[in-house]
Amino acid sequence: MVSKEMYELGAKRSVIRELFEYGKQQAAIVGKENVFDFSIGNPTVPAPECVKEAMIELLETKKSDEIHGYTSAQGDIEVRKGLAEYMNSTYKSELKADNFYMTCGAAASLCITLKALTVNSEDEFIIVAPYFPEYQIFIKSAGGKVVIIPADTEDFQINMDLLEKAITPQTKGIIINSPNNPSGVVYSEKTFKNLADLLKNKSKEYEKTLYLISDEPYREIVYDDIQIPYVPSYYENTIVCYSYSKSISLPGERIGYILVPDCVENSKEIYTAVCGAGRSFGYVCAPSLFQKVVLKCLGKTSDIGLYDANRKLLYDGLSKMGYQCVRPDGAFYLFVKALEEDAVNFSENAKKFNLLIVPGDDFGCPGYVRISYCVDPEMLKRSFDAFQKLRDLYK
Amino acid sequence: MVSKEMYELGAKRSVIRELFEYGKQQAAIVGKENVFDFSIGNPTVPAPECVKEAMIELLETKKSDEIHGYTSAQGDIEVRKGLAEYMNSTYKSELKADNFYMTCGAAASLCITLKALTVNSEDEFIIVAPYFPEYQIFIKSAGGKVVIIPADTEDFQINMDLLEKAITPQTKGIIINSPNNPSGVVYSEKTFKNLADLLKNKSKEYEKTLYLISDEPYREIVYDDIQIPYVPSYYENTIVCYSYSKSISLPGERIGYILVPDCVENSKEIYTAVCGAGRSFGYVCAPSLFQKVVLKCLGKTSDIGLYDANRKLLYDGLSKMGYQCVRPDGAFYLFVKALEEDAVNFSENAKKFNLLIVPGDDFGCPGYVRISYCVDPEMLKRSFDAFQKLRDLYK
Structure with a gap:
């Protein structure tokens, strides 16, 4: 009775969204501070001040x-x-x-x-x-x-x-x-x-x-x-x-x-x-x-420096542990070689340490995982122990 | 090189939009106060206060x-x-x-x-x-x-x-x-x-x-x-x-x-x-x-009373002049029988008096015109003379 194509598209949540939802459930069990969710590309750095200022100015000076x-x-x-x-x-x-x-x-x-x-x-x-x-x-x-x-x-x-x-x-x-x-x-x-x-x-x-x-x-x-x-x-x-x-x-x-x-x-x-x-x-x-x-707000951006700090922290930290990372010059993602051929399984193993990272398969690039670092820097720091444990699993 | 269907859809502006654009051009020639634009259903009654209040409250209490x-x-x-x-x-x-x-x-x-x-x-x-x-x-x-x-x-x-x-x-x-x-x-x-x-x-x-x-x-x-x-x-x-x-x-x-x-x-x-x-x-x-x-803003509305006042003014006014109007119980449109069989031509004649009303043909109802009364009441009052002249044209 409905479009099969649209039904399937609606029923099949993206892998990213699945991980994100899993993270929310897991947070309820082990505590939010113990889940390291790198799944989603939702900017955490606030909008620049000009956004709020522009809205207030429009509301105060323009007709509805x-x-x-x-x-x-x-x-x-x-x-x-x-x-x-x-x-x-x-x-x-x-x-x-x-x-x-x-x-x-x-x-x-x-x-x-x-x-x-x-x-x-x-x-x-x-x-x-x-x-x-x-x-x-x-x-x-x-x-x-x-x-x-x-x-x-x-x-x-x-x-x-x-x-x-x-x-x-x-x-x-x-x-x-x-x-x-x-x-x-x-x-x-x-x-x-x-x-x-x-x-x-x-x-x-x-x-x-x-x-x-x-x-x-x-x-x-x-x-x-x-x-x-x-x-x-x-x-x-x-x-x-x-x-x-x-x-x-x-x-x-x-x-x-x-x-x-x-x-x-x-x-x-x-x-x-x-x-x-x-x-x-x-x-x-x-x-x-x-x-x-x-x-x-033309020409303005959110504070990219905050993403940059996360980038360096993550790239240096994971590289030191022996992870092979693609050099990230832009966006807020780190693409990392999985420690086994099957990145889906690697991502499943990461979950054991409440580490949520997205297998590259859905991006057309098996063997890699995506780590979205538009996250709280404190969470990022806390996550290193989990990354180390994941690394040790493959030693 | 492009989708013919999409091109045609983009090239053919709706009759309503055409009239609206014509109105803006005409306003530049004869003065805004002399154009009686009833073409478009763009609400003129302001959003209720709760809209502005909600925005300010959200901006002041929530994170970006x-x-x-x-x-x-x-x-x-x-x-x-x-x-x-x-x-x-x-x-x-x-x-x-x-x-x-x-x-x-x-x-x-x-x-x-x-x-x-x-x-x-x-x-x-x-x-x-x-x-x-x-x-x-x-x-x-x-x-x-x-x-x-x-x-x-x-x-x-x-x-x-x-x-x-x-x-x-x-x-x-x-x-x-x-x-x-x-x-x-x-x-x-x-x-x-x-x-x-x-x-x-x-x-x-x-x-x-x-x-x-x-x-x-x-x-x-x-x-x-x-x-x-x-x-x-x-x-x-x-x-x-x-x-x-x-x-x-x-x-x-x-x-x-x-x-x-x-x-x-x-x-x-x-x-x-x-x-x-x-x-x-x-x-x-x-x-x-x-x-x-x-x-x-659940349950709130804009001030419907303002539309109601326009509705009564327009319905009574046009009915008295001898126009045959469909009784309007809702929305902000008055549907009026054209004074000739061809509503497109009738709407063209209305333009002579800078009166912009939409022929019913595009709504699948030839022989009628739509008058959108979500307009400034003063403009509405000023328009009666033009409606009378249009009426006289068909006497």
């Missing part, structure tokens, strides 16, 4: 319908103008308000973009392991086919040979995510250049546009003076999917955007199809108050 | 991640518990938190519900004219077929004979909307009883469940002590789609819910499929701050 009324489906024009100006001053781009479509966060940005681009069920979208698991769901929901490139466990950049082989005349686009969830890796300039060259060559070979979909919720969460480039400056046919969930710690508020720069082939058509796709999913408009809040 | 963090995909458990208690005390229902799924407003509620129910492209959903135009888009987006029952212009209730004929073995559900946009009509008890009887009989005849989808954004916007019933008490297989857009004037914030009561056949399966459908569209969770705000 100016704050809470419908905006246009694309988003408030002043917000999109401000966003264009901010991007232009940051990246020397030449964007206008009409290059932006405000959304309910990165998941919405991706779903809408994929729906706009997918012409028929032969259209293929390539994702690069390790990848955010929902990509598969979003591509299928848009009606396209998922093509997976295995992880390059050498350095967790993109293996260009594998990518080249994966591109076919049916390829419509490729989704990238740098800084990466779950690896914490930032793509190098070399990677962007090689990727751009490959896509340009393949576009010529197949005489069709290949779209690069750059999923950038972690754009500002980078360490050691690393800068994330403006991806369309490497490859013109880039559509950027952005979210404020992580950069200013508003994951529950669902606010982000899709950027379709003019340099994208058929940019006007794509933007129009984006509007249509948003409409077909019932999005109406992005939450109006938070559109106005992000306008007042 | 308690306000802005991810909630579970179904919605915050405390919010859903509070909602169940409120509904139970209001309607003597026996609902629990897990009957509710928080959404980004009514459009999201409908899209998700339809996607959860649609098994294949043969599934038919019946809509009753006059209907909200986006229903057609949402049904198609879910992969189903649209079946339309023409309006019963006698009293704008449901013509049960026509409905009976429209129900086939392929029928999956029927969408109703009372108080109705665009007619302003509230379905009578007799209508609900007859509808329930018909659906029960047809369910037996075809040995399948027929779902009633009750779209209720205007539930609290009713006049003269009219009460809107709890629809599942008439017909068990009812799924309620609700939004706070109109009742507490938060249309831009995108907050509402889907209610799947236990009395619905396969309620657990449907609820699970609802979770899956929300996930497949990238909804993640409903905006977290406003989930908590609506919890603190």
